[in-house]
Amino acid sequence: MTRQRNDNVGAIGTARPAPELEVWQALNIALDRAMERDSGVFILGEDVGLFGGSYRVTQGLYAKYGEWRVRDTPISENSFVGMGVGAALAGGRPVVEIMTVNFALLALDSIINMAAKLRYMSGGQLQVPLVVRMPGGVARQLGAQHSQRLEHTLINVPGLRVVVPATAQDSYWQLSQAIVADDPIVVLEHEFLYFTKGPFDAAAAPPPMHAAAVRREGRDVTLIAWQRMVSECMNAAAQLSARGIEAEVIDLRSLRPIDLPLLRASVAKTHHAIVVEEDCRFGGAGAEIAATLAEASYPDLRAAVRRVAASDVPTPYNLELERASIPRTQNILDAVEELAGSTG
Amino acid sequence: MQRKLAWQFLYDMTLARQFEQAAAEQYTQGNIGGFLHLYPGEEAVAVASLHAAEASDYVVSTYREHVHALVRGVRPAAVMAELFGKATGCSGGYGGSMHLYDAEHRFLGGYAIVGETFAIAAGVGYWLRMNDLTHVVLCYFGDGAVNQGTFHESLNMAALWKLPVLFVCENNRYQIGTEIHRHSAVPEVYRRASAYGIDSRRVDGMDVVAVYEATRAALQHVRAGNGPYLLECETYRYRGHSMADSGAYRSALELAELRARDPLDGFRERALAEGWLVAADCDEIDSEIDRVVADAVRFAADSPQPTDLGASVYREPLDLYGGRP
Numbered sequence A: 001m002t003r004q005r006n007d008n009v010g011a012i013g014t015a016r017p018a019p020e021l022e023v024w025q026a027l028n029i030a031l032d033r034a035m036e037r038d039s040g041v042f043i044l045g046e047d048v049g050l051f052g053g054s055y056r057v058t059q060g061l062y063a064k065y066g067e068w069r070v071r072d073t074p075i076s077e078n079s080f081v082g083m084g085v086g087a088a089l090a091g092g093r094p095v096v097e098i099m100t101v102n103f104a105l106l107a108l109d110s111i112i113n114m115a116a117k118l119r120y121m122s123g124g125q126l127q128v129p130l131v132v133r134m135p136g137g138v139a140r141q142l143g144a145q146h147s148q149r150l151e152h153t154l155i156n157v158p159g160l161r162v163v164v165p166a167t168a169q170d171s172y173w174q175l176s177q178a179i180v181a182d183d184p185i186v187v188l189e190h191e192f193l194y195f196t197k198g199p200f201d202a203a204a205a206p207p208p209m210h211a212a213a214v215r216r217e218g219r220d221v222t223l224i225a226w227q228r229m230v231s232e233c234m235n236a237a238a239q240l241s242a243r244g245i246e247a248e249v250i251d252l253r254s255l256r257p258i259d260l261p262l263l264r265a266s267v268a269k270t271h272h273a274i275v276v277e278e279d280c281r282f283g284g285a286g287a288e289i290a291a292t293l294a295e296a297s298y299p300d301l302r303a304a305v306r307r308v309a310a311s312d313v314p315t316p317y318n319l320e321l322e323r324a325s326i327p328r329t330q331n332i333l334d335a336v337e338e339l340a341g342s343t344g
Numbered sequence B: 001m002q003r004k005l006a007w008q009f010l011y012d013m014t015l016a017r018q019f020e021q022a023a024a025e026q027y028t029q030g031n032i033g034g035f036l037h038l039y040p041g042e043e044a045v046a047v048a049s050l051h052a053a054e055a056s057d058y059v060v061s062t063y064r065e066h067v068h069a070l071v072r073g074v075r076p077a078a079v080m081a082e083l084f085g086k087a088t089g090c091s092g093g094y095g096g097s098m099h100l101y102d103a104e105h106r107f108l109g110g111y112a113i114v115g116e117t118f119a120i121a122a123g124v125g126y127w128l129r130m131n132d133l134t135h136v137v138l139c140y141f142g143d144g145a146v147n148q149g150t151f152h153e154s155l156n157m158a159a160l161w162k163l164p165v166l167f168v169c170e171n172n173r174y175q176i177g178t179e180i181h182r183h184s185a186v187p188e189v190y191r192r193a194s195a196y197g198i199d200s201r202r203v204d205g206m207d208v209v210a211v212y213e214a215t216r217a218a219l220q221h222v223r224a225g226n227g228p229y230l231l232e233c234e235t236y237r238y239r240g241h242s243m244a245d246s247g248a249y250r251s252a253l254e255l256a257e258l259r260a261r262d263p264l265d266g267f268r269e270r271a272l273a274e275g276w277l278v279a280a281d282c283d284e285i286d287s288e289i290d291r292v293v294a295d296a297v298r299f300a301a302d303s304p305q306p307t308d309l310g311a312s313v314y315r316e317p318l319d320l321y322g323g324r325p
Ligand SMILES: Cc1ncc(C[n+]2csc(CCOP(=O)(O)OP(=O)(O)O)c2C)c(N)n1
Pocket: B064, B112, B113, B114, B115, B141, B142, B143, B144, B145, B146, B170, B172, B174, B175, B176, B241
């Protein structure tokens, strides 16, 4: 049995676009439209069909497209992602859902050794138009094995693209773009964002898949974040504004590639930058962004680029400790304070 | 047996033997780098099974796949050039010995992580079944690969959804230096298929006619919509695992026993005895192959190096820092 459907997508394909949607609904519409347009698009994953998706993202699609295009798989991550690679080689456009990034560790061979490398290894003869979607991040008391990020590993792989939508609109845009692209693309979703609401317009023209977005303009410091950390930065910016500091908040939207021109333009204005990430600090995506920005924008920077990141610990179960393990608004405020101190 | 088929068997097995011999020499001379896994002794498996298949079927193989590519119709010159890492190679010099590809011949590689071929083949099979296409995927793998998780995962899914995959085990008794009784609790590979309700059988992989007949029957089973089939071919590699391995862990007696059952010699004798071929055919094939292999080596040696380091990582060049490439 599928779960109770939300009114907005109760009748897939016939619903009038609502002005505000939750992230999962936007993803659902992106999948539905892509499947309607192209019969080569199909879904593989655990509980994506009859059950409707662990986070409802595939809700209603099984009834509409049938079991061959919305396939419930056994718990065989490496092989069902590898099947996605094989089907993509044969001409399909599979969208594989891995229930969460934690289980993607078992599928890294298929993602890194096969999907990402086959075009290159074949001298450009083969292509792997595969999308791998998976939610990650720290949710709520799921314990260390179910609360982690995989950005650090995936962004280091030639041949992959990695997008990190935070809003309903971006989720729709970027998943739609990923499905029609001819390269393997990982769409990292966030477990905490599926049921957050935002403006949605299916007809609006999308920016390039990798383009970052300025969520708030400011002249004093640039806060760079993605997914859940964007809202922490927005909270921090509101509090800073009350103290007379105007922070610019940039939602990166993509981690491979990154939109360096936008970051540089912002830093040329603010002269200060802080990267805020939910992943552990050591060797994370934030390190790449901070180092790149330091090299590229050195003359504009009045202080070293700082990082606010998760503690380098497995995620603890205890709620208070769990909260303390990832950046909170206060950590961002502290970092801005230190930055102000360091530049005088 | 028809003369034409006998001729093809002998031609392809001779090509396989001589091509690999030439590759070994070129490796020793330093013209081929990296890992080089050769096929002498196993020729009957690839030759017979691929001749039993249709040109429109798909083929997925391991890193020991030169012969599969050749039998599939990839030009010997393009395979040798790939071993040399040249721009004219069948993967443009980007793949190497373990990563041969030829989209036109539906030869999908060339996978060097043991166990990968199962999932790729199941995925192609899924696509075929989803679109009601009648082609089959031939999936090659070694005896060592059946202990990898993907074997069990993929066989389960292939059986569950009745995917048109023919799993062909090239059981050469060894996983590098570990003999099958030391790596597998159930050393009869074909018996493992029963765990997933997949029909299977074992065949003498040193006998090209037997492999051919068994493959035809297996393909018929798959094409009839019965789902996957597993064919275990008992074979043997004469050389070490790769050029880096002398094979010293095997007894001379074992090697001699298997060489006495050489698939190439055995078939030549039988073809002459049965009248499928005459002595002149064998001579013609031998001299033709000498020429083809020599040409392939010359072509590879004379070919240019690839020069574009960043070619085809992505569909379009991608600037990781978001600029216009
Ligand atoms: C996952 C993985 N582990 C280990 C290796 C190293 N390795 C390469 S070939 C091989 C043995 C494979 O034996 P088998 O499957 O019987 O194939 P054969 O080489 O005999 O044809 C091993 C261990 C590898 N390539 N991939």
